[in-house]
Amino acid sequence: MPRKIWTGSINFGLVTIPVGLYAATEDHSIQFHQYQRGTTDRVRMKRVxxxxxxxxxxxxxxxxRExxxxxxxxxxSELDEIAPVLSRTIDISTFVDIGEIDPVYFQKTYWLAPNSKEHFRPYNLLRQAMDQTHQVGIATFVMRGREYLTAVRAEDSVLALNTMFFADEIRDPGELVGQASSAAEPTDKEIQMATMIIESMSGPWEPEEYEDTYTARVEKLIADKxxxxxxxxxxxxERPSDVIDLTEALRRSVDQARGARRGKVPKQREREEDVSGMSKAELEKKAKELGIRGRSKMNRADLVAAVSEQTSGRRRRPAS
Incomplete structure (x- = not known):
């Protein structure tokens, strides 16, 4: 069970929902100490x-500072005197369409959970209302002596809170690309070929398919030694050459993507017919599309059974 790092309430309108704040992620990177080479003597940093x-x-x-x-x-003590007072409320000041927020503003994700069973009803009310309207609540609150701009948004079964950067913390990308981007416009044919590559490589987001291979290699290195x-x-x-023929690279990429797509088609059809081959993320997405209730509490086996029953029932249903 993750540790609660903040306790307070979400306020929207005149509705108050007592909640706790939990870290949504954990760092699995390997931590090292420092030692003098050839000895077992730890190296410590000192204030000198x-x-x-x-x-x-x-x-x-x-x-x-100068x-x-x-x-x-x-x-x-002077910094303590002007530090913001620890807040116990996340006061939502406005709701905005989540599509209006550039992802560059998002900083870190936390989960918000109701503090007790009697608070689940208003909690689920806010979560479902935001889910149906595709809105997120913008609020500020203070944690650990710092004021945060936040976005409260709805997930499948929980409210998420994203701390955000303030507008003056976002660097202007124009300083990096300048006028060069407008002077190097691609041709219509190049855009068409690039679009074909993207479409042929498109698929569902399945985070379980991606692994931290570097950490695994570090763990193996330590185990071997x-x-x-x-x-x-x-x-x-092999390092790619900086000098490329863009049109030729696009053409070869299209040919490669078409070949991969032809190989994927039978597998996709097979997976549509046999839901047992789907990942849990795919099953949850399919269950949501089918409107299966209670899906957030189901394990993978339950999802397979529920989706199979629903899809087989739809195939047997006569056309009207």
């Missing part, structure tokens, strides 16, 4: 006065 070389304690340190050549220092085996080194892939 760069002029005297003397090690300092936390109480000896203040924060500061303003017009003058150093201005700030005491921790711990057991005295020589680590296997993979060959470096």
């Amino acid at each position: 006065n760069e002029r005297t070389g003397k090690e300092l304690g936390y109480d000896d340190i203040v924060k500061g 303003v017009d050549g003058t150093l201005v220092t700030v005491e921790p 711990s057991e005295g085996r020589t680590p296997e080194v993979e060959e470096e892939p």
Whole structure:
């Protein structure tokens, strides 16, 4: 069970829903300590006065920055005095269409869960209403001494809260591409070929199919060395040339995509006929399309049974 990191309530209109905030993700990357090469001695970072070389304690340190050549220092107590007061409410100020928010604004995702059983009804009311209207609630709240801009949105069975960047934190992409992008417009034929490639490579979003292969390789490296085996080194892939014939690359990509598409068609038909070959994500999507109730609480076997029953019933139903 994940640890609750914030407790408060969501307010929209005059409705108050007590909730808890939980991290939606976890970091599986491997953490290392630092050691002096050839020894088992840990390397520690110290706070050292760069002029005297003397090690300092936390109480000896203040924060500061230069303003017009003058150093201005700030005491921790002064920062505490102006820190935003910890809020216990997520006050939704407005609802907006989720399609209007550029993904670049999203920062980190949390789950919001009702604090008790009696709060499930207003919680589900807000979640289902936002799901049907495709709206997200925009709000600000304070956590761990910092004010956050957030978007509260509806998932299949839970409310999600995304912390967001403020507008002045988003860099202008025009500084990177400048005027070059408008001066290098592709031809209509190139756009048509690129569109064909995208369409032939299109498919459902199945996050289970993607794995962190680098972390797996690091774990294998550590395991090999711990057991005295020589680590296997993979060959470096050939680097593509910077100079390309765009039209020729597009043509070859279209041919390659067409060949892959011909090979996929029988498999797709087979999967349509046999739902047991679908992933859990595909089954959940299919169950949602079929309007199967209680799908969020079903395991994979339950989903297979429910979808199979629903689809077979539809095939047997006579045409009107």
